Amino acid sequence: MKKLDGLKKINTAVFISGKGSNLKNLIKFSLLKNSKFNVNLVISNNYKAKGLIYAKNFNIKRKIINYNNIKKAENKILLLLKKNKIKLVCLAGYMKILSKNFIKKFKGKIVNIHPSLLPKYKGLYTHQRAIDNKEKYSGCTVHFVNSKLDSGKIILQKKVKIKKKENSKNLAKRVLKQEHLLYPEALTKIYSSF
Numbered sequence: 729m730k731k732l733d734g735l736k737k738i739n740t741a742v743f744i745s746g747k748g749s750n751l752k753n754l755i756k757f758s759l760l761k762n763s764k765f766n767v768n769l770v771i772s773n774n775y776k777a778k779g780l781i782y783a784k785n786f787n788i789k790r791k792i793i794n795y796n797n798i799k800k801a802e803n804k805i806l807l808l809l810k811k812n813k814i815k816l817v818c819l820a821g822y823m824k825i826l827s828k829n830f831i832k833k834f835k836g837k838i839v840n841i842h843p844s845l846l847p848k849y850k851g852l853y854t855h856q857r858a859i860d861n862k863e864k865y866s867g868c869t870v871h872f873v874n875s876k877l878d879s880g881k882i883i884l885q886k887k888v889k890i891k892k893k894e895n896s897k898n899l900a901k902r903v904l905k906q907e908h909l910l911y912p913e914a915l916t917k918i919y920s921s922f
């Protein structure tokens with residue numbers, strides 16, 4: 729953790745697998761004046777992840793992890809986290825499930841953003857499932873990661889009203905906009921626990 733003008737900055741790693749709009753948003757948030765977070769490292773299990781381009785453009789260290797062997801992959805990540813003095817891991821569209829062992833080693837320091845109003849609709853295809861079930865609302869949740877999928881303590885949520893006859897693509901787009909507001913708010917909320 730760096731101290732800048734009395735402000736403690738939290739070294740953060742963002743894990744991605746795909747397009748990385750949340751990563752881009754978190755980088756921008758970290759660059760705001762008086763920001764309390766540094767994005768020091770980007771981890772991807774997928775070398776084709778479009779989000780890697782943001783890490784490159786903002787000159788942030790990026791590592792692509794080969795997942796052929798999960799244990800080796802996670803050990804490599806843990807080493808990178810240690811080397812880079814990472815205190816917080818933000819999952820942002822990371823399509824790999826972290827093992828119990830990994831989560832234990834980084835207990836209380838891993839957060840995730842999920843596109844539903846948890847505890848409803850854990851897992852994939854959240855918006856389609858919400859539409860199929862004729863829900864009035866979808867939304868997004870930032871939560872701590874524990875060993876059960878999408879089940880850790882909720883930090884913050886935002887609701888999004890589902891429009892009449894809305895398709896999941898449109899809904900996902902509108903929820904994503906809210907995700908970009910929610911993730912920084914949630915990190916600000918937990919800052920004092922570091």
Ligand code: GRF
Pocket residue numbers: 744746747748749750751779820821822841842843868904907
């Ligand atoms: C987001 O909808 C996030 O909630 C989910 O995966 C998506 C990632 O989008 N976990 P992006 O890669 O950040 O654009």
